[in-house]
Amino acid sequence: MLQNKSIKTFMEELASSSPTPGGGGAAALTAALASALGSMVFNLTVGKKVYDDYNDELKTEILSSLETLNSYTDEFINLMEKDAEAFGEFMSAFKLPKNTEEEKNHRQKKIDEGYIKALEVPLNLAEKAFAIYKSIEFSAKYGNKNVISDSGVAALLLQASLESAVLNVKINLSGIKDEKYKKNLQERCKYLIEEGIKLRDNIMKIVESKL
Secondary structure (H helix, E strand, C coil): CHHHCCHHHHHHHHHCCCCCCCHHHHHHHHHHHHHHHHHHHHHCCCCCHHHHCCCHHHHHHHHHHHHHHHHHHHHHHHHHHHHHHHHHHHHHHHCCCCCCHHHHHHHHHHHHHHHHHHHHHHHHHHHHHHHCHHHHHHHHHHCCHHHHHHHHHHHHHHHHHHHHHHHHHHHHHCCCCCHHHHHHHHHHHHHHHHHHHHHHHHHHHHHHHHC
């Protein structure tokens, strides 16, 4: 499993001629780094004076955000694995026999299904990356000021992951025949990127104001 490899081994495989891990796996790992950094900010806040001075409602929200980010870190790592699995299944479809009309139809069906599965993983990644912006923003607002820059790094990584995931959605849209489905996905991806940029920029303003 990719998640059990050392950083050095993972990077060597990423740089190799093997198609996996590739951009999808790198995007998922980047999202995991972003959420983990957000968790770090909260972990370096809980128990500190700044945390003790907060009211109970804020303390509860901080702990809830920490739990959310921890959970998403695991999900992003799992998506890294799923991306490689989906790509492997997709490539297998092209290797199916096509000697008879029946075999050709079966092969084409599997290829069509492969395109959908191959874009579902990065789309899921983009959606989940977008979903944790709120927690990262919360860490920038109420996290320990000594590590506020890490909230900024988390936001930058998060948007990079989101836009990278969208690229992987788009490349697989070329094989989708349902134009309505394709258009809906394109519009959703456009929304995620544009709104993500707004959230990232807002977080960076918060971070810069505290540096």
